[in-house]
Amino acid sequence: MAGNINKVTGFESLLLLLLFVSSAFQCEQEKEPEFVPITLSIPFTITPLSSTIFLGDTIWVTANFSEVFSEYKTTDEYVIKNFDFKSKVGLFKFINSNIIMGDQPSATDFFTFVPVTGTVPFIGETFSPFTFVYDANQYKFKLGLVPKQRGVYCINFLPPGDIQGNFEAALDLGVNNMGQKRIPVLEYVLFVINDGNTNFDLFQKHCRATSTTFPGNQDFTNINYEQKGSFTFEVK
Numbered sequence: 001m002a003g004n005i006n007k008v009t010g011f012e013s014l015l016l017l018l019l020f021v022s023s024a025f026q027c028e029q030e031k032e033p034e035f036v037p038i039t040l041s042i043p044f045t046i047t048p049l050s051s052t053i054f055l056g057d058t059i060w061v062t063a064n065f066s067e068v069f070s071e072y073k074t075t076d077e078y079v080i081k082n083f084d085f086k087s088k089v090g091l092f093k094f095i096n097s098n099i100i101m102g103d104q105p106s107a108t109d110f111f112t113f114v115p116v117t118g119t120v121p122f123i124g125e126t127f128s129p130f131t132f133v134y135d136a137n138q139y140k141f142k143l144g145l146v147p148k149q150r151g152v153y154c155i156n157f158l159p160p161g162d163i164q165g166n167f168e169a170a171l172d173l174g175v176n177n178m179g180q181k182r183i184p185v186l187e188y189v190l191f192v193i194n195d196g197n198t199n200f201d202l203f204q205k206h207c208r209a210t211s212t213t214f215p216g217n218q219d220f221t222n223i224n225y226e227q228k229g230s231f232t233f234e235v236k
Contacts (some may be wrong), residue, residue, distance in 0.1 A: 014142035015134045015197045033181040036173060037086060039072035041139035042085070042113040046155060046231045051199040054146060054236050055163040058114070061089065061155065063132065063141040076195035082134040083092040083170045085189060086160040089120075089143065094232070101207050101226070107153050114144030114164075127158045147235040188221055191229040 045062045053059065069078050093107040106126040113120055113128070118141040120130045132139040147153070164186060173182035203226065205211060210216035211226040 008194065031178065033183045034178075035183050035185050036174050037170075037185050037187045039188045039190065040069050041057075041072055041192050042087075042157075042189060043158070043195075044193045046198075049194060049197060051202050051232070051236060052234050053147070055150065056061045057147070059142040059145040059147070059233070061141070061145065063135060063139060065139050065171045067134075067137045067139065068086070072188075078171055078184075080170055081137075083135050084131060084163075084166065086121070086129070086163055087189065087191075088124065088129050088158040090124065090127040090156050090158055091206070092147075092156075092207075094154060094156045094203075097206050098208055101154065101156075101230070104154075104207060107151075110147060110149040110151070112146040112148060114146060115142075116144060117142040142231075150235050152232065154203065154207070154230050154232045155193075156225065159189040159191075160186075175179070190221065190224045192224070193229060193231045195201055196228040198228060199232045200227050200230075202234065203227075203230060206232070 043063065043065050045060075047062070048057070049172050066200045067079055067081050069080055070076070091111060092101055092104045093110065095099075096104070108123055108126060113123055115130075118124065118131050118133050120128055120143065122128065130141065130172065134140075134142045145155070163176040167184055167186040167208050173183045173184055175181050198221065200209075204212070211218060211223040
């Protein structure tokens with residue numbers, strides 16, 4: 001009987017050893033993923049380009065861009081189809097040249113919103129959410145803003161909050177040549193209006209620009225936000 005017991009115990013020990021070696025081999029094969037930081041640029045057009053409009057005129061905020069995005073830093077191209085960027089359009093009224101834009105009052109009450117392409121589910125206190133129409137591999141949006149009061153105003157955009165999980169699902173980067181899974185990380189979304197023609201001189205006359213002053217905020221995201229992603233105009 002004792003011999004049989006020792007024989008079974010030895011067999012079980014061999015199985016345990018094989019399982020351990022197999023598990024160790026599998027763990028060795030599992031590799032940490034490669035996280036790929038991505039900053040995207042979204043182009044908008046705002047017309048008329050003039051820094052001065054009049055009561056009764058309509059400001060048109062328009063986007064029409066491809067599903068093929070060029071990453072801001074690397075210029076690598078990524079195809080992102082039918083993605084909800086969960087962004088917002090903001091309106092400020094500039095009343096004091098000594099305070100920054102975030103401290104200027106909201107201007108949403110001074111405009112009538114006229115969505116044409118895409119949707120604006122509701123008008124927020126300062127920033128209002130909007131969605132693009134995705135059609136024929138293009139993202140499209142068009143919104144009319146009709147001023148109801150004279151003054152100096154600024155239109156800009158707020159990038160999305162936490163949409164990392166959705167972004168990973170929308171963009172499969174496969175694996176690299178080391179066998180690591182490549183996971184896209186959406187670092188930032190830059191909005192660029194009229195290729196940077198945004199009447200920034202008028203902005204500086206009526207609002208304190210932190211992107212040009214020291215001490216300020218010379219991070220590239222803030223430079224883009226104030227100088228290329230914000231459109232300033234006067235309603236007379």
